[in-house]
Amino acid sequence: MYTEYDARHLEKELCIRNLIKTNEAKAFFTAWAADEERHTDGFIQIMELVAGGSETDLRERLDARSHDFSAISEFLKDEFSLIVMIAFDEMCTCRAYAAEREFYAGLGNSRFLRWLREVIADEAVHSMNAVNVIRSRYCDRVSEVGAILESLISGMTDDTSYTGTFVLDYFGTAYTKELLANCRTTILRNVAKPLTPAEQDGSNRRAN
Template sequence: MIAPVRRDWSPKDLFNALTPAMFTAEPSVVRARWDRLWPELYTEYDARHLKKELCIRNLIKTNEAEAFFNAWAADEERHTDGFIQIMELVAGGSETDLRQRLNTRSHDFSAISEFLKDEFSLIVMIAFDEMCTCRAYAAEREFYAGLGNRRFLLWLREVIADEAVHSMNAVNVIRARYCNRVSEVGVILESLISGIADDTSYTGTFVLDYFGTAYTKELLANCRATILRNVAKPLTPAEQDGNNRRPN
């Protein structure tokens, strides 16, 4: 079995030396930070609801996909924990209040039902979505640099790397288990992008949360091209043996 690549890092290790007193600001600045960070937090948190939906629909069929989603879900919880810490530090948030707000949000998966019809379509959507998120986060360096400590940029670097690994791991599930369906990937991606153009609403699905200015047509097209290029690569002997290296 081809195993998912995992990364080992901790938001607590980055942020525990920081305190909210280090990042006091005018109310308008704090509010602007909140408005920017809150969607980042709740979309990462929504991974748990997507995973629950996959279980309800019994979509996970292969060992590779099961291993991928277990690793992915753990990473998304790590991102959630990190965003909560950041909002406590710079945006006047408290973990208790933030988690209460998160728990009261609704979730509707009907908008993405087309991509929840089987494991293959699901994995293609995840591979694309994680690549888009990776590149959108990379466009936010100026905001995180402006928060006042280099540790926020270190955080961003780790999250970007996680998202890139998630996309790669999803692609590897396709390469390992669905190489006979690679020709279908382009059609699925076109349908995804078309749906995004038709409806920019977000209903708590984790995926397709493309309401930020970073999600340009160019970004979506580049991510599509990257996924198509990556799924077309044959597995190497090391990958076929499950000898993926664990990155630092």
């Protein structure tokens, strides 16, 4: 829940750093922010029903947390690095949520499982949409994606703590080394796909 809530703080940080340069990235983050806000609302509803907390109290606790983006500054140096990080992070989250289906099924209400399926689908779409920004605007830098992903993964250690950045909150049991490696492979495969004629035509129109 707190991670989805922190999307608003990452969005604010991107504005402060003036990182978003292309129309494709602007469109991506507009849709992404709306989805993450909806995910936050869903998690809060679950907490209200399962743990008996109030929405007001939960939001106050979320608001009171600090946020430090220094740990991910390496990936906030330009739009390209940011989009690579987001593509990877969303894929990791998608697969981690999928691994937690049994937990949500055990909550005793089918609406939780339906909601989880929607979140998983959203995260997969976010990852693919971020990949498509790379394919359409940064095809000349695809060769750099692998090194960025390696840096992301190698930076995750047992001593790493989450600092309210939205990304890289890989501390549940679902976030295994195998999951991270598989997500890396998936992102590399997806960014390497050539643009279809329709995608190329759309990219050319936007550039003009």
